[in-house]
Amino acid sequence: MSKSFPSDKGPVLALDRVSLEVAEGEFVCLVGPSGCGKTTLLNIVAGLDRPDAGEVLADGGPVRGPGADRMVMFQESALFPWLDAMGNVEFGLGLKPGLDRRTRRDYAHYYLRMVGLERFRHAAVHELSGGMKQRVALARALAPEPRVLLMDEPFASLDALTREQFYGDLQRIWRQHRRTILLVTHNVREAACLGDRVVLLSPHPGRIREEFRVDLPRPRDFHGVELARHSGEIMAALRGHLESPPAEGAE
Amino acid sequence: MRRALVAGLFFLLLLGGWEALSRSGLWSAVILPPPGAVARYLWGGLRDGSLAEAALVTGRRLAAGYLLGAAVGLPLGFLTAKSRTASDTVGVLALGLQTLPSVCWAPLAILWFGQTETAVLFVVVMGTVWSIALATDGGVRGVPPIFGRAARTMGSRGLHTMLRVTLPASLPVVVSGMKQGWAFAWRSLMAAEIFVTILTGFGLGHLLHYGRELHAMDQVLGVMIVVVAVGLLVDRAVFGPAERWLRRRWGAEGR
Ligand SMILES: Nc1ncnc2c1ncn2[C@@H]1O[C@H](COP(=O)(O)OP(=O)(O)OP(=O)(O)O)[C@@H](O)[C@H]1O
Ligand SMILES: [Mg+2]
Numbered sequence: 129m130s131k132s133f134p135s136d137k138g139p140v141l142a143l144d145r146v147s148l149e150v151a152e153g154e155f156v157c158l159v160g161p162s163g164c165g166k167t168t169l170l171n172i173v174a175g176l177d178r179p180d181a182g183e184v185l186a187d188g189g190p191v192r193g194p195g196a197d198r199m200v201m202f203q204e205s206a207l208f209p210w211l212d213a214m215g216n217v218e219f220g221l222g223l224k225p226g227l228d229r230r231t232r233r234d235y236a237h238y239y240l241r242m243v244g245l246e247r248f249r250h251a252a253v254h255e256l257s258g259g260m261k262q263r264v265a266l267a268r269a270l271a272p273e274p275r276v277l278l279m280d281e282p283f284a285s286l287d288a289l290t291r292e293q294f295y296g297d298l299q300r301i302w303r304q305h306r307r308t309i310l311l312v313t314h315n316v317r318e319a320a321c322l323g324d325r326v327v328l329l330s331p332h333p334g335r336i337r338e339e340f341r342v343d344l345p346r347p348r349d350f351h352g353v354e355l356a357r358h359s360g361e362i363m364a365a366l367r368g369h370l371e372s373p374p375a376e377g378a379e
Numbered sequence: 380m381r382r383a384l385v386a387g388l389f390f391l392l393l394l395g396g397w398e399a400l401s402r403s404g405l406w407s408a409v410i411l412p413p414p415g416a417v418a419r420y421l422w423g424g425l426r427d428g429s430l431a432e433a434a435l436v437t438g439r440r441l442a443a444g445y446l447l448g449a450a451v452g453l454p455l456g457f458l459t460a461k462s463r464t465a466s467d468t469v470g471v472l473a474l475g476l477q478t479l480p481s482v483c484w485a486p487l488a489i490l491w492f493g494q495t496e497t498a499v500l501f502v503v504v505m506g507t508v509w510s511i512a513l514a515t516d517g518g519v520r521g522v523p524p525i526f527g528r529a530a531r532t533m534g535s536r537g538l539h540t541m542l543r544v545t546l547p548a549s550l551p552v553v554v555s556g557m558k559q560g561w562a563f564a565w566r567s568l569m570a571a572e573i574f575v576t577i578l579t580g581f582g583l584g585h586l587l588h589y590g591r592e593l594h595a596m597d598q599v600l601g602v603m604i605v606v607v608a609v610g611l612l613v614d615r616a617v618f619g620p621a622e623r624w625l626r627r628r629w630g631a632e633g634r
Contacts, residue, residue, distance in 0.1 A: 174532055175532075176528055176531065176532065193531075194531045194532045194534070195534070196533065196534040198532065199532060199533070200528075200529070200532045202525060202528070202529060204525060206525045206526065206528070206529040208526060208529075208544070208547070208548070209548075209628060209629050209630075210547035210548065210550060210628055210629075211547075219530075219533060219535075219543075220533035220534065223533055223534040223535055223539070224534070252627065252628050252629075252630065253630075254628075254629060254630025255630070268533075272533065272534075
């Protein structure tokens with residue numbers, strides 16, 4: 129699919145004939161420098177934006193709008209400040225048909241415990257640290273049990289220590305509850321640490337340039353030697369792509 | 380404790396200055412009665428119930444006018460924030476009318492409705508509705524779009540989004556708008572009561588008006604004190620808790 133945005137200097141091709149297939153239960157990381165269309169791609173998959181050309185297919189049917197089968201964790205914090213942590217997690221559950229109040233609470237409890245924040249369930253959003261906010265956002269996205277989880281740089285605003293702890297937690301959660309995950313990042317090592325597959329994008333126009341498979345056993349150690357080898361390889365490829373603009377039409 | 384002490388001292392000083400001024404003989408006691416005279420009036424008014432009765436009549440009108448103004452202003456603000464057409468038409472009208480001091484409605488109200496409760500209500504509503512509508516409009520427009528997008532991905536649509544996302548998200552601005560609307564309503568009502576001399580109820584504004592006619596300055600000052608006190612009370616009792624709640628929820632970044 130393709131997508132362009134109007135700007136002062138003519139349209140910007142945010143995505144140029146991008147094609148990506150993701151299998152059920154797969155963890156795919158999208159990596160690329162700022163402005164290569166990662167967020168745009170994720171928004172289109174989420175159904176929040178429409179592509180100019182092409183389409184998104186889920187289980188063979190076209191995606192026409194946002195749906196509870198695809199939850200999003202946004203780049204910036206999108207928690208609702210008028211609700212406490214629990215209320216935020218329950219928000220999406222309240223829109224799921226066939227759940228009574230009790231079940232909703234149980235679900236919300238369960239997912240808050242999973243991200244290690246059960247004690248903070250009545251905390252106001254502003255009382256949570258950046259890392260805790262992202263944990264609540266993760267619980268909120270997981271609670272309605274979507275089939276696909278879309279994460280847009282969920283760790284961008286976290287310090288290194290909190291981030292690495294998060295990698296461990298996310299791997300654990302992913303192994304317990306196998307979900308299809310599409311994660312955007314511009315940290316190559318992070319992508320290699322988390323993904324089954326790492327997809328490289330380059331900007332102007334936004335294109336998919338190369339894909340890497342990471343077949344390391346989980347849980348993966350962020351500082352492991354094997355991981356370093358993989359991420360080094362991907363990093364080199366990324367550098368190459370950024371230096372050489374894509375040949376027209378060749379993909 | 381210290382704060383209460385400082386506040387108490389401040390008002391004592393104020394009273395002392397007033398007493399000194401009225402004793403200085405610069406103005407006659409008819410024009411500037413001493414605090415004691417005003418206190419006597421207040422005490423008398425409290426004892427014979429005339430003050431309470433007037434405050435009750437005024438309070439009833441205020442509640443009716445304010446609630447009606449809010450009931451119209453809130454949806455109106457929502458509408459102008461969400462619809463381009465409404466914003467270009469009603470929105471502009473609201474902006475214009477908000478700058479109009481509500482006393483200006485009094486002559487029209489008297490011509491249209493005569494010396495009636497309706498005329499008073501009309502002035503109060505006109506004084507309230509536009510400022511609440513504009514505040515709501517601003518509040519709704521200021522809601523970060525990310526909230527709506529997040530809600531949509533969780534399956535929220537239409538009315539649900541409006542009531543469960545847009546409304547609470549705009550609350551900090553809307554509450555401060557409601558507070559401003561209350562101040563406008565209170566002003567409008569005093570103006571209306573001074574201009575519209577109806578016989579169906581004797582409000583605080585009327586007491587003030589007749590105090591002036593009778594050259595009873597102790598009454599004028601006494602009623603003014605009551606008006607200020609009512610204003611402070613509502614601010615503290617109604618908006619104080621609401622604002623505290625918002626601060627607790629939103630934190631310091633609360634707008
Ligand atoms: N709503 C929009 N209006 C205009 N241009 C846009 C819009 N959204 C994105 N763009 C443009 O499209 C391109 C891709 O943007 P996108 O946000 O998808 O990048 P990104 O890969 O997510 O970058 P980052 O890593 O900084 O988040 C950029 O050049 C951006 O300027
Ligand atoms: Mg982005």
